[in-house]
Amino acid sequence: MKNEWPLWEVFIRGQHGMSHRHVGSLHAPDAEMAIKNGRDVYTRRNEGLSIWVVESNHIAASSPSDKGPLYEPSESKVYRHPTFFDIPDEVGAM
Amino acid sequence: MYAQMVQSTGKGVKSSEDMTPEERAFQARIDAGEKIEPKDWMPPAYRKNLIRQIGQHAHSEIVGQLPEGNWITRAPTLERKAILLAKVQDEAGHGLYLYCAAETLGVSRDDLTEMLLDGRMKYSSIFNYPTLNWSDIGAVGWLVDGAAIINQVPLQRTSFGPYARAMVRVCKEESFHARQGFDAIRKMADGTPAQKRMAQDSLNRLWFPALMMFGPPDKDSPHSAQSMAWKIKMNTNDELRQKFVDQTVPQIEFLGLDLPDSGIQWNEEHGHYDYTDPDWSEFFDVLKGNGPCNVDRLAARNKAWDDGKWVRDGLMAHAKKKAAAKVAAE
Amino acid sequence: MSTPLKRDEAFLQFLLRMGDNTLILGHRVSEWCGHAPVLEEDIALANTALDLIGQTQFWLGLAGEVQGEGKSADDIAFLRDVWDFRNLLLVEVPNGDFGHTLMRQFLFDAWHSIQLGRLLKSSDARVAAIAEKTAKEVAYHLERSADTVVGLGDGSEESRRRMQEALDYLWPYVGEMFQSDDVDAAMVAAGIAPDPASLRDEYDALISRVLAGATLTIPDSRFGHKGGRTGKMHTEHLGHLLTQMQWLQRAYPGANW
Numbered sequence: 304m305k306n307e308w309p310l311w312e313v314f315i316r317g318q319h320g321m322s323h324r325h326v327g328s329l330h331a332p333d334a335e336m337a338i339k340n341g342r343d344v345y346t347r348r349n350e351g352l353s354i355w356v357v358e359s360n361h362i363a364a365s366s367p368s369d370k371g372p373l374y375e376p377s378e379s380k381v382y383r384h385p386t387f388f389d390i391p392d393e394v395g396a397m
Numbered sequence: 398m399y400a401q402m403v404q405s406t407g408k409g410v411k412s413s414e415d416m417t418p419e420e421r422a423f424q425a426r427i428d429a430g431e432k433i434e435p436k437d438w439m440p441p442a443y444r445k446n447l448i449r450q451i452g453q454h455a456h457s458e459i460v461g462q463l464p465e466g467n468w469i470t471r472a473p474t475l476e477r478k479a480i481l482l483a484k485v486q487d488e489a490g491h492g493l494y495l496y497c498a499a500e501t502l503g504v505s506r507d508d509l510t511e512m513l514l515d516g517r518m519k520y521s522s523i524f525n526y527p528t529l530n531w532s533d534i535g536a537v538g539w540l541v542d543g544a545a546i547i548n549q550v551p552l553q554r555t556s557f558g559p560y561a562r563a564m565v566r567v568c569k570e571e572s573f574h575a576r577q578g579f580d581a582i583r584k585m586a587d588g589t590p591a592q593k594r595m596a597q598d599s600l601n602r603l604w605f606p607a608l609m610m611f612g613p614p615d616k617d618s619p620h621s622a623q624s625m626a627w628k629i630k631m632n633t634n635d636e637l638r639q640k641f642v643d644q645t646v647p648q649i650e651f652l653g654l655d656l657p658d659s660g661i662q663w664n665e666e667h668g669h670y671d672y673t674d675p676d677w678s679e680f681f682d683v684l685k686g687n688g689p690c691n692v693d694r695l696a697a698r699n700k701a702w703d704d705g706k707w708v709r710d711g712l713m714a715h716a717k718k719k720a721a722a723k724v725a726a727e
Numbered sequence: 728m729s730t731p732l733k734r735d736e737a738f739l740q741f742l743l744r745m746g747d748n749t750l751i752l753g754h755r756v757s758e759w760c761g762h763a764p765v766l767e768e769d770i771a772l773a774n775t776a777l778d779l780i781g782q783t784q785f786w787l788g789l790a791g792e793v794q795g796e797g798k799s800a801d802d803i804a805f806l807r808d809v810w811d812f813r814n815l816l817l818v819e820v821p822n823g824d825f826g827h828t829l830m831r832q833f834l835f836d837a838w839h840s841i842q843l844g845r846l847l848k849s850s851d852a853r854v855a856a857i858a859e860k861t862a863k864e865v866a867y868h869l870e871r872s873a874d875t876v877v878g879l880g881d882g883s884e885e886s887r888r889r890m891q892e893a894l895d896y897l898w899p900y901v902g903e904m905f906q907s908d909d910v911d912a913a914m915v916a917a918g919i920a921p922d923p924a925s926l927r928d929e930y931d932a933l934i935s936r937v938l939a940g941a942t943l944t945i946p947d948s949r950f951g952h953k954g955g956r957t958g959k960m961h962t963e964h965l966g967h968l969l970t971q972m973q974w975l976q977r978a979y980p981g982a983n984w
């Protein structure tokens with residue numbers, strides 16, 4: 304029996320007063336879990352943000368147009384940033 | 398690369414005259430650098446190829462969690478453990494973004510997953526090699542993610558919008574992956590004699606498998622032309638492999654490690670490093686399922702999927718109950 | 728009864744109890760990476776483990792400071808043997824199935840969030856600062872584990888059965904969280920930390936509400952295993968966990984990683 308979790312579209316508003324932006328999709332059994340999953344997958348827990356989720360099949364679309372993904376690495380996990388690692392200039396691009 | 402042997406369904410590239418008007422308009426949009434979006438018309442073969450390619454790519458990210466995950470519980474410091482866990486978690490995220498991109502083409506994630514689990518779909522050969530010492534964690538980030546970046550940076554310009562957007566997000570994270578890997582192996586190369594020995598061992602073992610990531614030599618890749626015309630493949634296998642060698646050899650020298658291939662030599666005339674080809678018979682063996690870890694990798698993914706069924710079903714059953722209760726209350 | 732504990736010795740024990748809980752549980756949760764039932768849960772569990780590892784660095788870092796022997800958080804994590812660990816037995820039991828893992832997480836998160844709430848008012852500014860930094864993370868852990876316990880408890884027949892089994896198995900490890908000894912007495916006297924027994928009512932209210940929502944039955948018995956937080960008697964599982972976790976540091980002493 305197919306029992307796949309539905310697909311949700313995730314929209315996030317960051318701290319800077321911008322509108323919610325589409326950041327991607329995910330699967331979840333219901334809206335509450337979709338919000339939690341959105342937080343875990345697409346924000347890595349930044350404070351002060353707001354998440355909207357919409358079940359994908361409820362979205363009516365003209366032609367898909369999608370701004371670039373919002374990318375907000377967590378503030379406390381500095382090692383997620385490439386610049387955390389001190390790579391000597393001689394080593395070249397990485 | 399992560400989609401090494403995607404069998405193109407096209408029968409070679411059609412000439413403009415042989416195309417239907419729709420196909421011609423489609424190709425013109427791609428040639429003009431426009432993005433194709435899910436609801437746009439596309440040739441069935443384009444859709445089919447993309448599903449295979451994005452699906453393989455997604456599977457590679459997920460199976461790719463396993464060799465590195467193998468060391469999470471043995472990481473030598475709290476910081477290394479956190480870095481490695483965050484890195485492997487990112488790979489799960491990459492798989493997730495890519496499955497979502499594939500889903501816009503009309504295939505479900507569960508269907509793709511089942512095709513991976515029963516062997517109908519492939520994943521990158523590299524993840525069928527084991528991680529045997531801690532330095533492998535450095536080498537995987539440095540070499541494997543390094544090779545992946547070389548392949549994935551151009552894919553940010555691929556013609557299919559959702560795929561290109563997923564690759565933008567992925568590429569941002571991959572730079573962290575390669576750098577943490579280099580940082581880890583550098584500590585080993587600069588460390589005690591035992592650590593240095595581990596570093597050399599990882600490089601020697603993973604070098605040729607890393608070269609194989611770019612796929613067979615161009616002369617043996619008959620399906621590339623259509624994919625390149627459709628801009629779902631941006632460079633040839635050999636171009637990217639050469640780029641990887643040229644970028645990596647000076648890094649090996651910086652680390653003070655011995656070159657893993659006695660054939661590596663600067664070629665003044667070509668302005669590139671010469672290198673020895675990997676053993677392609679080994680590559681095809683691995684693709685056929687005979688790599689050192691194929692069986693274990695698929696078994697681990699199958700176990701996670703089977704053991705997780707009651708969880709997925711249980712949470713879905715709860716969601717349905719809640720929804721029904723809500724309707725009843727209204 | 729031996730002589731009363733010196734304040735610093737008791738403080739060190741308290742910090743080890745906090746840090747060893749997060750260290751061992753973080754390790755257990757990290758074992759799921761790549762093996763969870765669904766990608767979203769895989770990512771969420773990794774976030775929890777990452778938080779716990781970060782919290783370990785705070786607690787064991789401070790423990791090293793208080794101890795005053797120049798030891799780092801890593802020295803403390805990787806170079807002690809079983810009898811020096813001060814974590815609750817609850818966090819060292821094996822993961823079991825996903826239901827056991829989430830039930831263990833919920834039973835721990837509920838205690839952890841109440842404990843951190845009290846530690847916000849600690850007389851020691853460093854403890855209060857760590858509580859401040861970590862309480863929000865743990866509030867989210869609790870929200871997530873509680874929701875999942877409810878979802879699986881009140882889910883399918885099979886998921887309900889498995890969650891009840893998990894609760895029955897883990898319940899005897901709950902009581903240890905509320906046992907008080909002379910270390911706790913010294914912490915209460917110094918205003919550093921609350922008496923563990925004083926958290927029980929709030930804890931019972933919280934878990935009763937959630938477990939009722941999950942349609943699960945809390946076992947009658949109040950029997951509790953003990954010995955983790957005092958170090959007197961761990962389970963056999965901890966030694967195996969440490970052989971993995973400490974392997975590189977033990978096999979190649981003095982190396983930089």
Ligand SMILES: [Fe+2]
Pocket residue numbers: 458487488491567571
């Ligand atoms: Fe990746």
Ligand SMILES: [Fe+2]
Pocket residue numbers: 458461488542545
């Ligand atoms: Fe990767």
Ligand SMILES: [Fe+2]
Pocket residue numbers: 488542545570571574
């Ligand atoms: Fe990566």
